[in-house]
Amino acid sequence: MVVIGLTGGIGSGKSTVARQFGSLGVHWVDADDVAREVVEPGMPALATIADHFGEGILTEGGALNRAGLRQIVFEQPEQRAWLEGLLHPVIRDELVRQLHPDNYALPYVLLVSPLLLETDQHQLAERAIVVDVPVEVQLSRTMARDTNSREQVERIISAQMPREQRLAKADVVIDNNQPSNRVLAEVRALHEAFMVDFG
């Protein structure tokens, strides 16, 4: 099974483009979803986190207190390292599992991740597609979607890989600063090419 990575900054249109591939029958896995799933109640990683930090890291309902955990790892780099050491392999294993669905007829799947190029996730992927828009478009679309302030979104963007660096690492760039039907046409063409290359 060939894995194609799909990445881009916040609000670039990763999810939108992933759904377009999905409409063509392509299976895709969202790394953010998987990162949340592995610490849901009942998952072994959540029990390990509760053992390490104490039950106070759980909400009354037994879910992970994400804000509390963020605060701890923000203040204590060694705890961040511990947490990453725990979660990265767990997330990676679950990604690999979900990237190999049963009874799937196409020769490739998509791994959708904002951190594809920043982490070792790119090692899972044969090629990297970057969904690209100018920073101003990223800002306005994210503000419209999330009702965050301009400052909040700017802070997130500046914590992510700079646009030029991301583009330099791309095997394929999808220009998402155009109407959806034009983007879908690009997606269809790419899909046809992948079907030939990997079929």
Ligand code: ADP
């Ligand atoms: P990401 O997953 O990269 O954070 P999304 O796919 O959620 O980005 O897109 C961000 C916002 O921009 C969403 O509200 C989406 O509907 C909108 N959007 C995506 N692509 C386009 C486009 N080509 N034209 C207009 N709006 C778009």
